[in-house]
Amino acid sequence: MSTDSRLDTSKVATSNRTDAATASKPGPGASLATWADDRLGLATAMKKNLRKVFPDHWSFMLGEIALWSFVVLLLTGVFLTLWFNPSMGHVTYEGSYDQLRGIGMSESMASTLNISFDVRGGLLMRQMHHWAAMIFIASMMVHLLRVAFTGAYRKPRELNWVIGCILLLLGTLEGFTGYSLPDDLLSGTGVRAADGFLKATPVAGTYMSFLLFGGEFPGESIIPRLYIVHVLLIPGILLALIAAHMLLLVYHKHTQWPGPGRTEQNVVGYPMLPVYAAKAGGFFFMVFGVIALMGGLMSINPVWKFGPYDPTKVTAGSQPDWYMGWPDGLLRIMPSHMETVLFGYTISWNVLIPILLVPPLMLTVLILLPFLEGWVTGDKRDHHLLQRPRNAPTRTAVMVALMTFYGLAWAAGGNDIIAIKLHASINQITYFMRVAIFLGPLLAFWITRRWCISLQRHDNEKLLHGYETGIITRSPEGQYAERHLPINPKAAYTLTARDRDEVFTGAGDTDAAGVAAPNSRSERLRARLSRWMYSHNVQKPTAAELEEAHHHAEHEAELTAGLDHPVDGHQFDDHRLRDTDDVPLRDH
Amino acid sequence: MNDDNRPMNAPDGTPLPHGQNEPSEAGSPDSHVPAHRQAEPIADPGLPEHTWRPTDIDPLAEKRAERQVAAMFVAAMISAVLFVVAYFTLEVGDNWDTFAGMGASTMALGVTLGVSLLLIGIGIIHLARKLMADVEIVEMRHAAASPPEDREATVQALNDGLDEAGIGRRPLVRNTMLGAVGVLGLPAVVLLRDLAPGDELDIDKLAHTIWEPGMRLVRDVVGTPILASEVEMGDLINAAPEALFPTEENGYEELHGAQLQVDKAKGAIIIVRMNPDDIVPAKGREKWTVDGIICYSKICTHVGCPISLYERTTHHVLCPCHQSTFDLADHAKVVFGPAARPLPQLPLAVDDEGYLVAQSDFTEPIGASYWEREKQ
Numbered sequence: 014m015s016t017d018s019r020l021d022t023s024k025v026a027t028s029n030r031t032d033a034a035t036a037s038k039p040g041p042g043a044s045l046a047t048w049a050d051d052r053l054g055l056a057t058a059m060k061k062n063l064r065k066v067f068p069d070h071w072s073f074m075l076g077e078i079a080l081w082s083f084v085v086l087l088l089t090g091v092f093l094t095l096w097f098n099p100s101m102g103h104v105t106y107e108g109s110y111d112q113l114r115g116i117g118m119s120e121s122m123a124s125t126l127n128i129s130f131d132v133r134g135g136l137l138m139r140q141m142h143h144w145a146a147m148i149f150i151a152s153m154m155v156h157l158l159r160v161a162f163t164g165a166y167r168k169p170r171e172l173n174w175v176i177g178c179i180l181l182l183l184g185t186l187e188g189f190t191g192y193s194l195p196d197d198l199l200s201g202t203g204v205r206a207a208d209g210f211l212k213a214t215p216v217a218g219t220y221m222s223f224l225l226f227g228g229e230f231p232g233e234s235i236i237p238r239l240y241i242v243h244v245l246l247i248p249g250i251l252l253a254l255i256a257a258h259m260l261l262l263v264y265h266k267h268t269q270w271p272g273p274g275r276t277e278q279n280v281v282g283y284p285m286l287p288v289y290a291a292k293a294g295g296f297f298f299m300v301f302g303v304i305a306l307m308g309g310l311m312s313i314n315p316v317w318k319f320g321p322y323d324p325t326k327v328t329a330g331s332q333p334d335w336y337m338g339w340p341d342g343l344l345r346i347m348p349s350h351m352e353t354v355l356f357g358y359t360i361s362w363n364v365l366i367p368i369l370l371v372p373p374l375m376l377t378v379l380i381l382l383p384f385l386e387g388w389v390t391g392d393k394r395d396h397h398l399l400q401r402p403r404n405a406p407t408r409t410a411v412m413v414a415l416m417t418f419y420g421l422a423w424a425a426g427g428n429d430i431i432a433i434k435l436h437a438s439i440n441q442i443t444y445f446m447r448v449a450i451f452l453g454p455l456l457a458f459w460i461t462r463r464w465c466i467s468l469q470r471h472d473n474e475k476l477l478h479g480y481e482t483g484i485i486t487r488s489p490e491g492q493y494a495e496r497h498l499p500i501n502p503k504a505a506y507t508l509t510a511r512d513r514d515e516v517f518t519g520a521g522d523t524d525a526a527g528v529a530a531p532n533s534r535s536e537r538l539r540a541r542l543s544r545w546m547y548s549h550n551v552q553k554p555t556a557a558e559l560e561e562a563h564h565h566a567e568h569e570a571e572l573t574a575g576l577d578h579p580v581d582g583h584q585f586d587d588h589r590l591r592d593t594d595d596v597p598l599r600d601h
Numbered sequence: 602m603n604d605d606n607r608p609m610n611a612p613d614g615t616p617l618p619h620g621q622n623e624p625s626e627a628g629s630p631d632s633h634v635p636a637h638r639q640a641e642p643i644a645d646p647g648l649p650e651h652t653w654r655p656t657d658i659d660p661l662a663e664k665r666a667e668r669q670v671a672a673m674f675v676a677a678m679i680s681a682v683l684f685v686v687a688y689f690t691l692e693v694g695d696n697w698d699t700f701a702g703m704g705a706s707t708m709a710l711g712v713t714l715g716v717s718l719l720l721i722g723i724g725i726i727h728l729a730r731k732l733m734a735d736v737e738i739v740e741m742r743h744a745a746a747s748p749p750e751d752r753e754a755t756v757q758a759l760n761d762g763l764d765e766a767g768i769g770r771r772p773l774v775r776n777t778m779l780g781a782v783g784v785l786g787l788p789a790v791v792l793l794r795d796l797a798p799g800d801e802l803d804i805d806k807l808a809h810t811i812w813e814p815g816m817r818l819v820r821d822v823v824g825t826p827i828l829a830s831e832v833e834m835g836d837l838i839n840a841a842p843e844a845l846f847p848t849e850e851n852g853y854e855e856l857h858g859a860q861l862q863v864d865k866a867k868g869a870i871i872i873v874r875m876n877p878d879d880i881v882p883a884k885g886r887e888k889w890t891v892d893g894i895i896c897y898s899k900i901c902t903h904v905g906c907p908i909s910l911y912e913r914t915t916h917h918v919l920c921p922c923h924q925s926t927f928d929l930a931d932h933a934k935v936v937f938g939p940a941a942r943p944l945p946q947l948p949l950a951v952d953d954e955g956y957l958v959a960q961s962d963f964t965e966p967i968g969a970s971y972w973e974r975e976k977q
């Protein structure tokens with residue numbers, strides 16, 4: 014169905030051909046392809062997919078960063094396993110690092126020091142591995158935000174959203190198991206806190222702790238067990254889910270931004286072979302390269318400075334890696350004395366709520382977002398065009414509220430650092446956070462929604478009255494007015510290329526056959542939610558409104574007649590009225 | 602697809618057709634053009650005309666881009682060779698902080714590897730942007746759902762299969778089969794029992810530590826016993842049970858491996874001396890202190906971090922993990938932070954030689970709370 018074969022490619026650089034590279038006699042490549050196809054029959058699938066179209070936008074690159082950093086994690090991780098010894102057996106360190114020589118520690122700590130100081134490139138790989146992990150999780154989060162803010166999670170992509178959320182959870186667990194492996198003082202403290210979390214689990218918690226640690230904390234089993242989870246179990250599931258994520262992406266075809274010629278029915282972009290493959294492949298090298306530079310130039314997790322784990326010691330400023338920071342922050346701002354003894358059994362709300370209840374609840378809310386939205390809107394259509402965040406004010410505001418909650422909880426996880434840096438009282442910061450964690454998201458929701466609606470109004474202004482030129486004209490009567498010029502037709506079309514929102518009313522609603530829908534309780538709730546979600550939104554102008562506005566503009570133009578050339582100062586900006594004879598300029 | 606609640610369906614309420622997509626004509630009353638798209642205020646102007654890049658029309662620009670790409674690839678090769686040179690010439694080991702806290706080797710390897718990879722990446726992307734055809738092409742989308750006839754065939758096949766299996770007609774077979782597979786969960790769970798082998802799975806152990814009557818308190822690093830008279834006013838001493846530092850003199854048995862770590866993890870204490878008048882006497886603990894010397898478990902009752910930061914003027918001690926704060930003068934009650942319970946107190950006495958000893962083990966489990974805590 015692609016139209017490329019009809020295009021005039023005579024001007025394309027001679028080094029690059031668009032016709033098939035078949036020589037007059039089949040070359041070795043062609044005969045290899047024939048050999049493979051005789052056995053695998055790949056040509057049928059390849060026929061469609063080799064030139065599969067991928068739309069281009071900077072924000073589509075975020076998930077790619079996550080994918081490529083995962084590949085870097087696999088490569089560097091395999092390197093590290095060649096020397097790392099996941100054992101809690103006790104040894105005396107005799108390696109190159111002076112300050113710890115002669116000190117007793119576990120074999121995992123000693124082998125980590127060995128990788129850092131006695132294996133060439135070892136420290137580089139360790140640091141690359143840790144940086145790549147941070148980039149992996151950060152880029153997954155930003156990718157998730159992009160998908161949510163643009164409504165890309167709507168039908169038919171809800172399940173890929175669910176897979177993505179699970180990938181984020183698994184990535185976080187993978188990070189935790191990974192940074193616990195060196196058995197240094199900082200990670201050991203984290204493992205002990207994790208033991209506290211397990212023990213706070215009602216009914217089975219104590220047994221779970223004993224089973225995980227092979228007895229009482231710390232035991233001698235936890236590092237080898239975390240190791241196999243870290244190098245086999247979670248990466249295996251991650252790989253499988255990433256494959257599923259990619260396959261669904263290919264099956265659904267990527268979403269695209271609306272624009273001239275870009276509709277719900279098509280996808281416009283570069284073909285996989287050659288441009289997209291080259292860009293994505295080149296981008297892999299760039300991600301890899303940036304991580305290598307970070308690994309070589311930026312110190313991370315210097316376990317030798319923390320020393321080996323000793324259950325009686327701790328350092329000030331003990332903190333988990335940043336992505337574990339937000340539950341830690343919730344843990345910190347819990348009020349004192351939150352513990353109940355019921356029939357002789359202890360329920361530790363101070364751990365239960367921030368660690369065992371809220372994070373799973375947040376993940377559930379995140380996973381359910383597309384389903385909740387789909388239910389409220391009653392929208393069963395496929396969506397392939399992205400929405401600008403402003404055009405879904407309630408969704409955008411919900412996401413910003415969730416982000417605010419996350420951000421405040423995360424900041425609370427650094428309350429000691431904030432106190433030191435700002436010379437503030439840690440108690441005051443904690444009291445503030447206890448209130449802000451509730452008020453902040455509400456405030457953020459309200460501001461964001463109003464902001465989005467204002468932006469929608471602004472878009473309509475531009476459509477109806479054009480853009481402000483900054484040119485003040487004076488009419489013969491002495492009236493001053495700012496001259497507005499219409500925005501270019503492509504931009505105007507793009508602004509209007511969005512759906513009108515429809516509030517689901519419930520009462521009196523009839524289905525396709527004209528039968529009144531059952532007005533059940535859930536329907537009423539749905540109607541209320543739909544009103545809450547949509548009724549404040551600003552809809553795009555109708556054709557009649559546009560007509561009327563343009564008519565008005567023409568009338569105004571008559572008043573300032575004589576300006577048949579672009580207004581001074583606006584010859585080169587993108588909004589000027591272009592001459593049709595102009596050489597078309599590139600948009601990007 | 603056949604849901605009654607779809608106010609925003611195609612006007613005739615029919616499901617959208619599958620698998621057959623024509624290029625959309627804006628405004629066409631096609632049933633699979635979503636309803637709202639039919640009354641667009643502005644018609645779709647269509648894809649913009651293709652424009653040519655300088656490298657498409659100017660042979661000089663094309664040659665220049667070619668040279669740029671090739672230069673990047675050559676530089677990448679050089680950088681990779683430099684990586685090998687750095688690997689063999691720069692030492693690791695003692696020289697771990699040559700530049701800015703980093704070893705020369707790590708830094709050189711990272712920079713050469715990074716530069717080489719970046720140049721390959723930038724070169725390929727430059728090649729794609731400047732020299733590969735930049736014609737955007739259009740592909741039509743297909744509904745994610747299968748065509749209706751495929752669905753029907755699948756449902757038919759499924760029903761035929763289930764019918765032939767006859768499982769639905771034989772509930773006895775079905776239920777016992779499901780039961781048999783379900784009961785297999787038991788072996789799977791039971792197999793995990795020996796994750797904590799034998800008597801390791803004895804949660805009563807949490808209620809006891811290595812402390813016993815008469816055991817001396819020793820300094821935690823060197824293991825020397827502490828004379829009551831040596832403890833200065835306002836001092837906080839990190840201490841440990843003497844049994845962790847066995848000598849011929851004290852006669853304790855050498856501890857190894859996991860047991861040593863467990864006893865260390867639970868036995869850690871802090872000792873402070875304050876003005877005896879400052880101490881708020883807790884009921885039943887009047888005789889647990891020695892001349893204002895008071896001893897608590899070092900393990901936070903929140904999630905088990907060792908606490909460490911002591912403020913002598915207020916007698917407060919702070920856990921660095923989650924900032925739980927305990928008032929050591931007032932039976933270590935929680936004054937701030939998420940902890941729920943005071944730190945357990947170790948009853949102190951002095952032996953014949955004037956050294957601090959424990960009167961007994963802790964009278965309650967130390968460290969983080971757990972379900973059965975109050976039962977022990």
